[in-house]
Amino acid sequence: MLCKACIATLTLAVLNAPCYIVSDAHLGVASPQVERSFVSFLRGLAGEAASLVVNGDLFDFWFEWKTVIPRRSFRALAALAELRDTGVEILWVAGNHDCWGGEILREDVGVDYIVGPWEGTIAGWKVRIEHGDGLRDREDRGYRMIRPIMRNRLAIKAFRLIHPDWASRLAHGSSNASRTYRAKDEGRGLRSYAQRQLENATDLNLLVYGHSHVAALERMPSGGVFANAGSWLDAPTFLRLTDEVIELRESDGSPQGACLNSINR
Numbered sequence: 001m002l003c004k005a006c007i008a009t010l011t012l013a014v015l016n017a018p019c020y021i022v023s024d025a026h027l028g029v030a031s032p033q034v035e036r037s038f039v040s041f042l043r044g045l046a047g048e049a050a051s052l053v054v055n056g057d058l059f060d061f062w063f064e065w066k067t068v069i070p071r072r073s074f075r076a077l078a079a080l081a082e083l084r085d086t087g088v089e090i091l092w093v094a095g096n097h098d099c100w101g102g103e104i105l106r107e108d109v110g111v112d113y114i115v116g117p118w119e120g121t122i123a124g125w126k127v128r129i130e131h132g133d134g135l136r137d138r139e140d141r142g143y144r145m146i147r148p149i150m151r152n153r154l155a156i157k158a159f160r161l162i163h164p165d166w167a168s169r170l171a172h173g174s175s176n177a178s179r180t181y182r183a184k185d186e187g188r189g190l191r192s193y194a195q196r197q198l199e200n201a202t203d204l205n206l207l208v209y210g211h212s213h214v215a216a217l218e219r220m221p222s223g224g225v226f227a228n229a230g231s232w233l234d235a236p237t238f239l240r241l242t243d244e245v246i247e248l249r250e251s252d253g254s255p256q257g258a259c260l261n262s263i264n265r
Contacts, residue, residue, distance in 0.1 A: 016123070018048065018051075020052050021053040023058075023095070023228075024055075024056065024231035025057070025059075025231070026059070026060040026233045029233075030073075037232075037236055038076060040253065041236065042083055044254055048256075049255065051090070052090045053090075053093065055129055055130075055208060058098055069104055081109045091111070091129075092105060094113065094114065094115040094116075096211070101115075118130070122206075125246070127204070127206045128197075131210050132209035136189035139183075139185060187228065191216065191226060194207050195226065199220075201224075207226050208228065209226075210229060212228060215231075225263055227248070235250065237260070247260075248262070
């Protein structure tokens, strides 16, 4: 029998277009203005988008207890549920700040929440979407050592025993370093990794990462496209994918926004 996470991955092997991709809003520590702009963006997608991908770290901290969830930025969670009710497909690829999701996201909000990379087809594009944490060879060496502990089932059960107020305070304090600045390498490490992946996977048309907080849209020498939606925490940028083109856009209060760069398929 398949687990719910596996079923979610299978049911979303194909996403319809227009598909919007966002990442790294870090709601909960973002300013009220950033949160309002993101919620307004979500509400504007109704009737405009066919699908939405949240490529990790939507919240600066997300954890599900049996009957309790983090209080911060509940408006965004409600906006996601409302958007899903309009028929928009929503895929949430977990990041390093929100990799402890479960039944509330999948059943109550209605998103397809997965931990790990997603591969499928969007508007005819062969796509792999991954948050991008732990992929850089040198810079992420230390993080790769602690990530298995962070995602260990026993460690998660132990963390669940801590009172939510104390647990949230602990999590927000320990996560400060990874949200307060762009990648020190200005995204070069992820770009280099993406280039190697596209060279070795010639069947991929598009490889999408987040995590670095550096927006990117570039056709690599192999012919495949590397994209990063950037960080809504720093600037309200997003990706828009259709049959003909992928675009890097900046929100101007509407779901269309201003086009910063585009690549035709």
